[in-house]
Amino acid sequence: xxxxxxxxxxxxxxxxxxxxxxxxxxxxxxxxxxxxxxxxxxxxxxxxxxxxxxxxxxxxxxxxxxxxxxxxxxxxxxxxxxxxxxxxxxxxxxxxxxxxxxxxxxxxxxxxxxxxxxxxxxxxxxxxxxxxxxxxxxxxxxxxxxxxxxxxxxxxxxxxxxxxxxxxxxxxxxxxxxxxxxxxxxxxxxxxxxxxxxxxxxxxxxxxxxxxxxxxxxxxxxxxxxxxxxxxxxxxxxxxxxxxxxxxxxxxxxxxx
Numbered sequence: 001x002x003x004x005x006x007x008x009x010x011x012x013x014x015x016x017x018x019x020x021x022x023x024x025x026x027x028x029x030x031x032x033x034x035x036x037x038x039x040x041x042x043x044x045x046x047x048x049x050x051x052x053x054x055x056x057x058x059x060x061x062x063x064x065x066x067x068x069x070x071x072x073x074x075x076x077x078x079x080x081x082x083x084x085x086x087x088x089x090x091x092x093x094x095x096x097x098x099x100x101x102x103x104x105x106x107x108x109x110x111x112x113x114x115x116x117x118x119x120x121x122x123x124x125x126x127x128x129x130x131x132x133x134x135x136x137x138x139x140x141x142x143x144x145x146x147x148x149x150x151x152x153x154x155x156x157x158x159x160x161x162x163x164x165x166x167x168x169x170x171x172x173x174x175x176x177x178x179x180x181x182x183x184x185x186x187x188x189x190x191x192x193x194x195x196x197x198x199x200x201x202x203x204x205x206x207x208x209x210x211x212x213x214x215x216x217x218x219x220x221x222x223x224x225x226x227x228x229x230x231x232x233x234x235x236x237x238x239x240x241x242x243x244x245x246x247x248x249x250x251x252x253x254x255x256x257x
Contacts, residue, residue: 004166005033005141005181009068016066019165021137023188028063030138031184035205036167036177037071038087038099043174045073045085048103053176056101057206058184064089064096066137081105114210116247119219119239120147122160141165142182147219149189156223157189162216175212179238183207183248186222187234193226199257200224200232202250207238209246217241220248230254 006014014037022030035058042053070090077084082104089097123145139151142161149157161182167173173181184205191200222236232252238245 004169006037006069006168008168012071014069014071014168016064016069018066018137019141021066021135023134023137023139025063026135026137027065029066031058031060031064031202031205032138032142032181033167034058034064034069034089034097035099035184036173036181037069038089038097039101039176039180040167040171040174041071041073041087042085042099042101042103043176045087046075050106051083051103052106052212053101053209054104055206055208056099056176056180057204058180059098059100059204060096060202061098062094062096065091067091069096076100114244116237116239116244117221118243119160119221119237120158122217122219122241123147142185146189151189151195154192154194155190156221158219158221159185159189160217160219161185162218175214176209178216178218179207179209179213179245179248180205182218182220183236183238184250186220186236186248187224187232187250187252189220190222190224190234190236192224193254197257199253199255200234201253201255202234203253205248205250207246207248209238211245213238213240213245215241222248224252226252226254 020029020033073087145160219239226232234250236248
């Protein structure tokens with residue numbers, strides 16, 4: 001396998017590699033890699049050093065195939081202090097994901113420390129991701145170090161993660177991409193019901209950042225709430241080794257398999 005999630009085909013077209021494969025169906029991607037691809041496109045569109053992406057929402061419009069994709073992007077609301085960028089991911093002429101990101105001006109405002117809970121220390125060793133009937137691909141493209149919980153356990157979980165591959169060849173991941181590639185796993189590591197009997201479908205991922213992370217490691221400290229009627233919400237505190245950097249959230253459809 002190649003050592004990136006996507007291979008360039010030119011003119012905004014990309015080919016997904018096996019590293020993008022989600023755990024449930026070898027035909028479709030996990031949400032992390034395409035979110036990171038869209039994040040990179042957002043950052044490169046009319047780039048500015050004086051802004052950062054403070055919020056990005058990825059609407060997942062349908063299953064994203066492990067195949068050829070096309071990305072188009074535009075600044076839909078330009079501005080000196082805030083601007084809104086949109087990027088659309090398509091497969092076979094059909095939009096499969098749409099990202100909208102607010103880029104916010106960097107200023108000299110006085111900092112106020114985050115009130116979110118601090119991440120647990122980075123464990124010295126990784127805990128293996130057992131097969132458990134899952135399809136490999138994305139799961140092995142990420143190095144996971146769990147402080148509590150696990151994919152195979154129910155309840156809240158906190159995992160440190162770093163990518164073993166790049167998003168695209170010969171380009172290091174940006175801080176935004178490092179967050180996006182793992183933030184979509186919040187619902188997966190903090191499931192409250194048996195994954196063999198229940199589906200957890202998230203049609204969107206929203207990440208808010210108050211600063212850009214440093215280093216390779218991102219901690220996803222996640223919990224899931226499920227209310228009567230089957231609507232769920234997975235929320236994550238996202239941190240680097242220096243402390244919290246933001247939060248992630250996923251709306252969930254919870255239904256029997």
